[in-house]
Structure formats: C-alpha cells, structure tokens
Amino acid sequence: MKREKLTxxxxxxxxxxxxxxxxxxxxxxxxxxxxxxxxxxKCISLREDFCASALISSEWVKDNKNNTSISVDLDKRMISAAKKTAQNRLDNEQRSRMKIRYGDSSKYKGDIVDCILATNFSYFVFKDRQKLIKYFSNAYSQLKKKGLFMLDAFGGYEAHQLLEERTKHKDFTYVWDQSSFNPITHEIQCYIHFEFSDKTKKKRAFSYSWRLWMLPEIQECLKEAGFRYVDVYMQGWDNEKDEETERFYKVTKCDADPAWVAYLVARK
Ligand SMILES: C[S@@+](CC[C@H](N)C(=O)[O-])C[C@H]1O[C@@H](n2cnc3c(N)ncnc32)[C@H](O)[C@@H]1O
Known part of the structure; x- marks a missing residue:
C-alpha cells in the first residue's frame, strides 16, 4: 500500500x-x-526536568522493571503530550512507575532521586545567574547523596552565528534556525521549523528564547549551588564519516570546534 505523504x-x-x-x-x-x-x-530513579513529551522517562521505565521516573514540565500542552506518550508506549505496570507533573523545574519538589536529567539545553531558559543557580540548587536538593545531575550544553563559534541548518528525514525536513544572537547578553533566539515535500511548512513549530551559557559559567554556577564535582564530557568526532559519534568523552581540554555539544555531570 502506498504511504500517504506527510503535510x-x-x-x-x-x-x-x-x-x-x-x-x-x-x-x-x-x-x-x-x-x-x-x-x-544501578541507577533506579530518574527525574526528567523540562520533560516535554517525556520520551526519556518512558524509555527509562521500560528499560528495567525496578526503574521509576518523575517528569516535570511547565507547559500544560506538553504535560498532556507526555501522558499520551506514556499511554501509547507503555503498559499499565510500566505507567505505574512513571509520574508526570506540571511544575517549574527550578521550584518543583518531588521524590529524591538517583539522577536528574535536563536535556536539549532547556535550562538556557534561565537568563541570569541567580535564576540559573536557583534551578541548580533545587536539583541539588532533589538528588540523593550518591546522585548524578546531568545536563547538556552547546557552543562553538557557529553558535554565535545567524544560520538555518536543514536536516532531511524520510517524510520531512527539520530546520534549526538561529535567528538572533546578542553578544552583549548572549541572548539567543532559536526556532524549529518543519518542511514537507508538498512545499507546506510548519514555521516556528518550536521557539526558544535562551541565554547561551558558556561551559565555565555553568560549572561555576553548579559549584555555587553546592555541587562539589563537575565533569565535562565532549562529543566524539568520526573523521572518516565527518560527523559526530554517539560517544562522549570526559575531558579537561579540547579543540575549539566550530560547533560542539557537551554533557556536564555534577555530583555532591
Ligand atoms: C527544549 S524543550 C526540551 C525537551 C526535552 N527535554 C528534550 O530533551 O528534547 C524545553 C521544554 O522545557 C519546558 N520548560 C520551559 N521552562 C520550564 C521550567 N521553568 N520548568 C519546567 N519546564 C520548563 C518547555 O515547556 C519545553 O517543553
């Protein structure tokens, strides 16, 4: 049967x-x-901050029958999307180990967990040090003594450029749009657009008003929030394929690549 074209x-x-x-x-x-x-x-309990459709949490509870998760987001539309994701991907027992909560990740208090995860640069939404440290302090308070706080970051000189980067998928094209960047405040406005083969578009499907935080600043703020150890993991590069690998390496020094993605891993 012929598949209908996505529009x-x-x-x-x-x-x-x-x-x-x-x-x-x-x-x-x-x-x-x-x-x-x-x-x-083993890590058992996960908190996924800024969870959006809580895909990682649903994968987490699926992965092991002892795993539990709590997913937090400040957008009611995303909370109902997360509930739908859980409904579609998980059985009743798996869903019973997953909590989906509406709330501000910088204030929300819930179960104390083994690991807190903040992915796709979501904490860049906090544009001043005080707010960023408030979020990190809340994460600290919600983490066990032997716990990991994991967050990603991006940077490199291309992060300061206005650009549109297109990635083709089977049924659509994903467009990452760095629409404005202010070097004085490091405020950056980004959008995600989607384009389809029939020339229709979903312009500004997602919009992000962020501060592009630098790695030394993030590390300093994590320490100010109480974390004693912060490690930085940089994404590997495959020279032959000329693309990123799926591996991240703990480093204290690295090349000034034009565009990089890193993970920060903080401990008490
Ligand atoms: C870039 S998306 C990240 C989604 C997902 N974590 C990922 O890895 O793709 C940012 C999400 O953070 C949510 N958000 C923004 N500010 C928030 C806050 N203060 N507390 C909790 N969620 C927030 C938004 O509603 C949105 O769903």
Whole structure:
C-alpha cells in the first residue's frame, strides 16, 4: 500500500521533534553507564526536568522493571503530550512507575532521586545567574547523596552565528534556525521549523528564547549551588564519516570546534 505523504496539516509536531532531536535509547544507556562508573551501582530513579513529551522517562521505565521516573514540565500542552506518550508506549505496570507533573523545574519538589536529567539545553531558559543557580540548587536538593545531575550544553563559534541548518528525514525536513544572537547578553533566539515535500511548512513549530551559557559559567554556577564535582564530557568526532559519534568523552581540554555539544555531570 502506498504511504500517504506527510503535510503540514497532518503532521504531529511533537513526533517530528522527537524524531529530529531526541534519542532516548542513547540517553538511558548513558545514564546507566555513568552511574555505574561513578557509584558502581544501578541507577533506579530518574527525574526528567523540562520533560516535554517525556520520551526519556518512558524509555527509562521500560528499560528495567525496578526503574521509576518523575517528569516535570511547565507547559500544560506538553504535560498532556507526555501522558499520551506514556499511554501509547507503555503498559499499565510500566505507567505505574512513571509520574508526570506540571511544575517549574527550578521550584518543583518531588521524590529524591538517583539522577536528574535536563536535556536539549532547556535550562538556557534561565537568563541570569541567580535564576540559573536557583534551578541548580533545587536539583541539588532533589538528588540523593550518591546522585548524578546531568545536563547538556552547546557552543562553538557557529553558535554565535545567524544560520538555518536543514536536516532531511524520510517524510520531512527539520530546520534549526538561529535567528538572533546578542553578544552583549548572549541572548539567543532559536526556532524549529518543519518542511514537507508538498512545499507546506510548519514555521516556528518550536521557539526558544535562551541565554547561551558558556561551559565555565555553568560549572561555576553548579559549584555555587553546592555541587562539589563537575565533569565535562565532549562529543566524539568520526573523521572518516565527518560527523559526530554517539560517544562522549570526559575531558579537561579540547579543540575549539566550530560547533560542539557537551554533557556536564555534577555530583555532591
Ligand atoms: C527544549 S524543550 C526540551 C525537551 C526535552 N527535554 C528534550 O530533551 O528534547 C524545553 C521544554 O522545557 C519546558 N520548560 C520551559 N521552562 C520550564 C521550567 N521553568 N520548568 C519546567 N519546564 C520548563 C518547555 O515547556 C519545553 O517543553
């Protein structure tokens, strides 16, 4: 049977977002690997801040029958999307180990967990030090003594440029649009657009008004919030394929690549 072509009218932007920028299997295996490395035991409880459709949490509870998760987001539309994701991907027992909560990640108090995860640069929404440290302090208070706080960051000189980067997928094109950047405040306005083969578009399907935080600033703020140890993991590069690898390496020095993605891993 011939598949119907995807168009802007028919597309579900949350699914397109997931396909374009998320890889929950990677995230789950990275958390497990790092937790084992630092504490030589299993990570069981996960808090996913800024969870959007809570794809990582649903993968987490699926991965092991003891795993639990709590997913927090400040957008009611995303909370109902997260509930739908859980409904579609999980059985009743798996869903019973997953909590989805509406709330501000910088204030929300819930179960004290093994690992807190903030992915796709979501904490860049906090544009001044006080607000960023408030979020990090809340994460600190919600983490066990032997716990990991994992967050990603991006940078490099291309992050300061106005650009539109297109990635072709099977049924659509994902467009990352760095629309404005202010070097004085490091405020950056980004959008995600989706384009379809029939020339229809979902312009500004997602919009992000962020501060582009630098790695030394983030590390300093984590320390000010109480974290004693902060490690930086840089994404590897495959010279032959001329693209990023799926591996991240703990480093204290690296090349000034034009565009990089890193993980910060903080401990008490
Ligand atoms: C860039 S998306 C990240 C989605 C997902 N974590 C990922 O890895 O793709 C940012 C999400 O953060 C949510 N958000 C923004 N400010 C928030 C806050 N203060 N507390 C909780 N969620 C917030 C938005 O509603 C949005 O769903």
């Amino acid at each position: 802007a009218r028919k597309a579900n932007i949350d699914r397109l977002y997931e396909e374009s920028v998320q890889c929950p299997e990677f995230e789950v295996s990275f958390i497990k690997k790092l937790f084992k490395k630092y504490f030589n035991t």
